[in-house]
Amino acid sequence: MAAVAGARWKRWVFLYLPLGAFVVVTLFPFYYMAVTSIRPDQEMYIPWNRPNFAPFWTLRPTLEHFALLFRETLFVRWLLNTLMISTLSTAIALFCGLLAAYALARLRFPMGGTLGSGIFVTYLVPQTLLFIPLGEVIRNFHLGDTPWALILTYPTFLIPFCTWLLMGYFRTIPRELEECAQIDGATRVQAMVRIIFPVAMPGILSAGIFAFTHAWNEFIYALVFLSSAQNKTIPVGVVSELVRGDTFFWGPLMAGALLGSVPVAFIYSFFVEQYVSAMTGAVKG
Amino acid sequence: MPQPAESAPATVLSKPTPIRTAAFGLGRLRRASRTERREWLLALILLTPALVMLGLFVAYPFVRGIWLGLLDSVVGREGQFVGLQNYAKLWNDSIFRRTAQNTFIYTGCATFLKLTLGMLVALMLNNLVGFKRILRASMLLPWIVPTVLSTLAWKWMLDPTFSIVNWILYQVGFIRLRVDWLGGPVMAMGSVILVNVWRGTPFFAITLLAGLQTISPDVYEAASIDGANAWQRFWKVTWPLLMPVTMVVVLFSVIQTFADFQLVYILTGGGPANSTHLFATYAYQIGVATGKLGEGAAASLAMFPVLFMVVLFQLWYIRRGEGGKGGA
Numbered sequence: 001m002a003a004v005a006g007a008r009w010k011r012w013v014f015l016y017l018p019l020g021a022f023v024v025v026t027l028f029p030f031y032y033m034a035v036t037s038i039r040p041d042q043e044m045y046i047p048w049n050r051p052n053f054a055p056f057w058t059l060r061p062t063l064e065h066f067a068l069l070f071r072e073t074l075f076v077r078w079l080l081n082t083l084m085i086s087t088l089s090t091a092i093a094l095f096c097g098l099l100a101a102y103a104l105a106r107l108r109f110p111m112g113g114t115l116g117s118g119i120f121v122t123y124l125v126p127q128t129l130l131f132i133p134l135g136e137v138i139r140n141f142h143l144g145d146t147p148w149a150l151i152l153t154y155p156t157f158l159i160p161f162c163t164w165l166l167m168g169y170f171r172t173i174p175r176e177l178e179e180c181a182q183i184d185g186a187t188r189v190q191a192m193v194r195i196i197f198p199v200a201m202p203g204i205l206s207a208g209i210f211a212f213t214h215a216w217n218e219f220i221y222a223l224v225f226l227s228s229a230q231n232k233t234i235p236v237g238v239v240s241e242l243v244r245g246d247t248f249f250w251g252p253l254m255a256g257a258l259l260g261s262v263p264v265a266f267i268y269s270f271f272v273e274q275y276v277s278a279m280t281g282a283v284k285g
Numbered sequence: 286m287p288q289p290a291e292s293a294p295a296t297v298l299s300k301p302t303p304i305r306t307a308a309f310g311l312g313r314l315r316r317a318s319r320t321e322r323r324e325w326l327l328a329l330i331l332l333t334p335a336l337v338m339l340g341l342f343v344a345y346p347f348v349r350g351i352w353l354g355l356l357d358s359v360v361g362r363e364g365q366f367v368g369l370q371n372y373a374k375l376w377n378d379s380i381f382r383r384t385a386q387n388t389f390i391y392t393g394c395a396t397f398l399k400l401t402l403g404m405l406v407a408l409m410l411n412n413l414v415g416f417k418r419i420l421r422a423s424m425l426l427p428w429i430v431p432t433v434l435s436t437l438a439w440k441w442m443l444d445p446t447f448s449i450v451n452w453i454l455y456q457v458g459f460i461r462l463r464v465d466w467l468g469g470p471v472m473a474m475g476s477v478i479l480v481n482v483w484r485g486t487p488f489f490a491i492t493l494l495a496g497l498q499t500i501s502p503d504v505y506e507a508a509s510i511d512g513a514n515a516w517q518r519f520w521k522v523t524w525p526l527l528m529p530v531t532m533v534v535v536l537f538s539v540i541q542t543f544a545d546f547q548l549v550y551i552l553t554g555g556g557p558a559n560s561t562h563l564f565a566t567y568a569y570q571i572g573v574a575t576g577k578l579g580e581g582a583a584a585s586l587a588m589f590p591v592l593f594m595v596v597l598f599q600l601w602y603i604r605r606g607e608g609g610k611g612g613a
Contacts, residue, residue: 019409019420022402026424026487029438032449036441047446055449092338100335108321109328117600119335122343124537124596126544128565129589132572132582133350134342156342159335188327217431219547220565224573235433239551250441257434268429272422275429279488280495 030261037065037255044250065251066259075256077230078237083263085147085233086215089154093211094204096155097162102192104163105170106178116167123160131224138225149225150233154218158211165210165278169203170196206278209271216264234260354583360576371583381584384562387474388588391563392542395481400535402482403489408519410490411497425491427484436551439480443467443552470560473553477561481548485541489534496530497523536599543595544588564588 036044038061043054069075103109104116134153135144143149177199178191186194197204222236229241238256242249268275354371358364375381406424410417427435442449443466454460466476500523508518524531546565549555555562555570562570564587572581 015409015412019406019413022406023420023423025483026427029435029442029483030426030430032442033435033438036438045447055452096335096338099331103328103331107324107328107331109325112328115332115336119339121596121600122339124540124592124599125343125347126540126565126588126592128544128546128568129585129592130343130346130350132568132578132585133353134346135573136353136578137342137346137349152338153342155338159338163335188324213429217433219431219433219550220569224569235431239433239437248441250444253437254441257437260434261430264429264431265426268425269422272418272425276421276425276491276495280492 033254033258033261036250037258038062039251040064041251065255068249069252069255069259073241073252073256074230074232074237075234075259078232078234079259079263081147081231082216082233082260085150085154086212088151089158089215090208090211092151093155093158093162094208096159097166097207098197098200098204100159101163101166101170102196105167106175106192106196119160119163122156123164125157127157127218127220131220134221135224144225145227145231147231150218150222153221153225154215157218158214161214162207162211165207166200166203169200173199202274205271206274209267209274210278213264213268213275350582350586353579354586356579358578360578364579367579371580372587374580375584375587380559380562381567381587383560384564384567384584385587387561388543388563390474391478391481391545392539395478395485395542396535396538398478398482399485399489399538400531402486403493403534404531406486406490407493407497408523410494421491421494424487426487428487432484432547433551435484436480436548439476439483440467440552443476467553468557470557473557473561477549477552480552481542481545484548485538489538492534493527493530496527500526532602533599536595536602539595540592543591 032055035056035058039058040060040062041064043058043060100119104112104119138144138149138153143152173196178188178195181191181195182188217235218233219235222233223240226232226236229237232240234256238253238260242253242256353364355366355368356364357367357370410420413420441447445463445465445468448463448466450466451460451463454464465472467473504522504526505518508522513521544565545563546569549561549563549566550569553561555566559567564585568581568585571577571584
């Protein structure tokens with residue numbers, strides 16, 4: 001009996017309490033974001049060492065920050081921009097990645113291994129290495145300050161990932177499946193499109209979810225390639241329009257941050273398993 | 286003992302094949318059967334969209350960036366070739382030196398902390414019976430949400446006047462006076478690292494957990510029977526078996542942390558007094574904010590040697606792993 005009590009005590013100290021603390025620290029900024037977004041200004045700007053500083057909740061919740069966000073900024077426009085850019089770039093990346101992954105996983109051709117490694121290496125090229133020359137390239141193609149600047153460049157960091165993940169997925173599908181189809185008279189391409197792609201749907205979904213969240217979160221390309229307010233994405237719009245010099249409009253900023261986070265968090269909550277498998281799959285290669 | 290003797294020539298024979306393939310590609314094309322050729326053609330067609338995209342928006346800008354780094358381009362004016370002058374200028378720039386130092390400190394400290402914390406959390410989650418899925422799901426939020434937006438929340442939490450972090454620490458009794466989290470160079474660097482650790486630990490924890498779940502419980506049982514305690518079990522069993530996953534996670538994270546931009550851009554903007562710049566934020570300041578494109582391109586390319594070595598190491602490590610699997 002004493003041994004069991006001892007074990008339980010140990011589980012609390014070494015497992016539940018530290019894990020609980022970790023989760024609280026992990027989630028607290030989001031909670032604080034939410035509270036700040038509904039806190040009236042006169043309550044918000046009280047120095048922290050005053051006795052009436054009540055940080056964890058507010059007794060007079062207000063929607064004035066959201067109202068300001070929708071009335072005085074182009075937030076809805078930014079939301080639609082982000083949605084469109086993320087969706088289209090994910091679609092392009094999935095299309096390119098799906099075809100490339102099939103070729104690399106299933107077909108025998110000279111230089112196949114080298115090309116595979118090449119695509120993997122571009123996966124590791126960070127956006128910050130290229131943003132200045134890429135900005136020039138974008139201007140030369142006359143894409144500057146248009147959504148296409150992002151729709152066409154985001155796939156560069158999404159394709160390698162999608163290819164890599166789908167290659168792994170294709171390898172788990174037995175070859176016999178398409179061989180059977182080919183014996184039944186289907187061409188190689190028909191077997192690929194009708195048999196293999198549908199079987200790979202879970203992998204495609206994982207890659208798509210992961211790619212979409214990445215595109216949604218991208219910042220530096222959007223910051224550098226877009227200039228007019230109505231073309232911006234949420235992260236760039238919120239930062240550039242609600243911070244004036246040294247003045248931060250914290251209420252609307254937090255409201256914008258919250259609303260900009262909700263769509264990805266929402267999608268993610270439906271596809272947690274796919275997301276995690278994509279993430280761990282991407283790492284395992 | 287004939288086995289090793291037999292397997293050795295097999296590897297010798299199998300190894301040169303890829304080299305022959307590359308060198309005699311044309312010869313093979315001529316000798317190839319019709320079906321083989323059709324397969325190559327199909328592969329080429331399937332790979333074209335991806336290669337065109339990557340060529341246009343990764344390879345071409347990269348080459349262009351190297352060239353731009355050798356020009357004295359400014360926004361709106363064609364640059365003249367100045368050789369390595371941009372690099373020489375950076376080398377003599379005390380802010381750039383500080384930036385290089387910062388980037389290494391930032392990457393080193395943040396990666397070490399993320400690995401340690403992530404490993405602890407992964408081990409705890411692995412021992413947890415219930416709630417595992419919900420915890421895992423909620424834990425990943427910092428990783429899902431746009432970094433810029435969550436960093437804004439942190440900036441607000443660390444605000445010099447209205448900081449809730451100060452309030453909590455004061456209430457708990459850890460501090461008596463206010464802490465200016467982003468005010469001084471050392472504190473600001475520490476805060477930036479802290480937020481990076483907050484954002485990156487879930488990624489470590491979840492991927493390491495996935496790795497831990499592939500380790501069979503039998504191994505631990507065997508180790509326990511042999512009298513190993515928890516500490517020994519971790520270092521002698523878990524750590525080596527988890528090494529391949531750990532390695533890849535760390536290398537990924539090193540690349541991302543080394544090339545980080547958003548976090549510093551929002552939290553400190555490189556300040557106070559240019560003391561917390563990373564390569565990327567400083568390159569942005571030079572190349573975009575002040576419009577010296579050539580110098581900015583050079584500053585961001587300064588990241589390349591380190592990134593290149595990490596990538597090479599990673600490729601080597603993966604290849605080695607594949608070779609090991611193939612040989613076994």
